[in-house]
Amino acid sequence: MRDVAIVSFAQAPNRRRELRNEVEILMPVVQEAVARSGIERPFDFTCSGSSDFLQGQPFAFVIALDAAGAWPPIPESHVEMDGAWALYEAWVKIQSGQAETALVYAFGKSSPGDLPEVLATQLDPYVLAPLWPDAVSLAALQARAWMEKTGATARDLAAIAVRSRRDAKSNPNATVSGDAEIEKLLAAPAIADPLRAHDCPPVCDGAAAIVLAAGERARKACARPAWIRGIDHRIEPHSLGARDLSVSVSTQLAGEKAGAGRGAVDVAELHAPFTHQEAILREALGLGEGVRVNPSGGALCANPMMTAGLIRIGEAASRIMDGSARRAVAHATSGPCLQQNLVCVLEGA
Amino acid sequence: MAERCAIVGIGQTHHTARRDDVSIAGLVREAATRALDDAGLDWPDVDAVVIGKAPDMFEGVMMPELYLADALGAVGKPMLRVHTAGSVGGSTAIVAASLVQAGIHERVLTVAFEKQSESNAMWALTVKTPLQSAVVAGAGGYFAPLVRGYMRRSGAPDDTGIRVAVKDRANALKNPYAHIRDPNLTFDAIAGSPMLWDPIRFHETCPSSDGACAMVLTSERAIPKPKLAPAWIHATAMRSEPTQFAGQEKINPVSGRMCAKDVYSKAGIANPRKQIDVAEIYVPFSWFEPMWMENLGFAEEGQGWKMTYEGATALGGDMPVNCSGGVLSSNPIGASGMLRFAEAAMQVRGQAGEHQVDGARIALGHAYGGGSQFFSMWIVGSAKP
């Protein structure tokens, strides 16, 4: 495998309601990531991630290309997935020897619609989607399965929310942050028993961009590139009733393939939009108590759809690039109840 | 450093207006099973799945790869979903090829599909935006002015488009999978068909199809016991440009010209018309054949129509184009690009049956999408690159 690294990362403030259009949100983010990389356009490859359904308009990604710098024409691709998978496609392109540098970006505007309902259209169109189960209720099915198996309590979940919000105080892009008291959180009614509001992510809009470079190009671009030492993704059966929801076998498998356990992990950025999912993912990746999880506040504090996974990779890379971590694990998820998972292992040297 | 990549299995469905006998999964699975059978492989042999399709509004299923994971044997494996508008079938195959070329996987299944009968193509492609006034009537309404611009600029005879349609529909009669297989589509029948988006007539337009296409790509060392010699990927290329900008050349897009130049140079092709034996290109409206002949460098600017006129692009011509009947005869949008790539590979494997070009050794697969702004191409050959 070639040495490929993340050399810069930028993201938009994750707002509950972003009124700008996708190009207006993306362009400053792309410009910032490109400027920080010091790499001049054109990039050898560009890849983006988004989903048209979020805002109910086909070809949103086509318009978004205006922000990328696509003139003269560029080699470019798009995944209808979280931007973490766009990063994977770009990494593959570099591995194949067809590119030395790549620009990756993602955007998602969830605020125009009723997101938990929009996500019901992701489900099996014959026996699931016609019942319109909302995404929060489905996550709650998983939360209960996990709690009843492990004996974890609502207080254990709330502790994850409290820690995440506290960490998010130092993240200017977070949607939710602050010092929350467990008792106050637990006093709130469940919104989808067993989940309370603090167990769920804010609905928000966002965008992010990452620049990748191979070998010498990366060393030139960045004092401490975040080298991608392993990246892998796996998918599980779609039907929730055909899976053991209390574990994440696809995360475990992707983690093994990416080599997450091949060394001590300083920091992990896990794409866990719901509190219980952080616990499930920690276990799947074998992350012990000593691992700092989601110092950014994680998806519980800012979960722009199609972008939050790429942001996890960017946040983890940032810890390597600023020298505060030597080895980091980043994770992205897609689909109902952690159906599909990607794991990326980053190292400073 | 790239590994060689071979196409060892190809499958497609019979394309038709409405596949009422299968679910979405059943449709996709049918093409994938045929590709695996052609390769002599089974589901557990596949390392990864790359799937592509056009807008999710067609079927009303957001990110349908999630639901299709089971049907494509992807459980426990990596699965990627590509969407680059109309060029998606081509770019999906290119992503699958990259996985092999990078040495990440040995055997990759790539699939593209559209089940357009679940909704309505015109609606799914042009959902109305609030505060705007809808003035573009679907893809035909979008592309017809570009065709008129081409006609005006090139001075091509008015019946050029009709001749393309006559040729492609005749070719489709030789392709058992084609959607439009109608021996009555003569010059007069096409000329007499109603104008939909003047200057584009009904029979100069692609149909709306249900269909899927799949291919199995492997590394050199993983080529299964050959039932049939593989096709080799000699080069791939993609180019994109913004939707609309000042100075844009909409009729002869720079992105398409650059993409062609790139794919030829990687494949060692100096004279495409001489060195390429057959081309499968994305022609949703008949006039795009002459337009793409120029864009692809088979003809000088303004001269592409002559190739159609002189019969160069016919099955027996010196530069046969769309021997399968092309998009004009079958158009499951998300799969249409992959069908071009697959048909090119079928030609160099000698697998194209009645629409086979004798002795085809080098073939071009081409797809485009958006407002003529996304291009993907590959050159495949019967010999190792």
Add this chain to the structure above:
Amino acid sequence: MSQDVRDENGVLTAPHVLEYPYRRSVGPVLGRFFTALRDGKLIGVATQQGRVLVPPAEYDPETGAAVADRFVDVGPGGVVTTWSWVPRPRAKQPLGRPFAWALIRLDGADTALLHAVDAGDPSRMRTGLRVVPRWRAERVGHIADIECFTPENA
């Protein structure tokens, strides 16, 4: 003409509706399931290893193989394997009053089906609860031919 155009901090916003009456062909396996639902019955399909999938899947999620052409009567009763509570149902959801979503393993099945449970109050829900379907009188061959499930002893 767009109604209800608003100016929010200088940016114009307006309602936008994405609406289509999708009609889906279901294929042979799901066709059997929906036909059975219309006839007031629940069936599963056997995998080649003999596991019974309910709702039937066309392909075995574990192996990718096509399922066997063997359909098995299941239920009508079953057991809740996990559940969540909906205090404020959305308009499109099966019940207009608070209800539970549950994964229900029907008697004779190896996988669980997602549906609504009309339990009245969350205190009446628990994992392991036995439930039975409440059928609609007018059935068309649709997952909503089962209006919901209800606790068996109710």
Add this chain to the structure above:
Amino acid sequence: MTEERKPVTNIKTPMRLEFRYSAGEATSRFLRGIGQGKILGQRCPSCRKVYVPPRGSCPRCAVPTAEEVELSDKGTITTFAIVRVPSENIDVPLPFASVHVLLDGADIPFFSVVQECPVDEIRIGMRVEAVWVPKQELASTLASIRYFQPSGEPDVPFEKLAEHL
């Protein structure tokens, strides 16, 4: 009874999702201009080209655009199609001309329709002008421009339009 036994082969799964669309900053400024009977483009600070409707950036240079330029509501047809087939999105009577109009002062064509002119008289190079709704009905939507109609000025030669195709 036989009807009852027919196997189910199809299901209906209607979908209706409601969104609150946001036009974005640049398009909103443009639409508010329309509400005042003005067509506002934006000039790229780098290539100096004028975009209409503006989207807040120049995709050619990949930079934001801010400078507003008021454009004429007259222009030239660079190309067109005659639409003779119904489309559920469009309520203009058939047949109608779907046109690309290069507004005077703009560098990209604007998509609209031409009415008040037999469709077989529409031609590349024809000069047209916007027909607005009555002043009291002006609103911040493109529907405020009802259509374009021939202005009666002499045609622009094709050579002058070639770069816009």
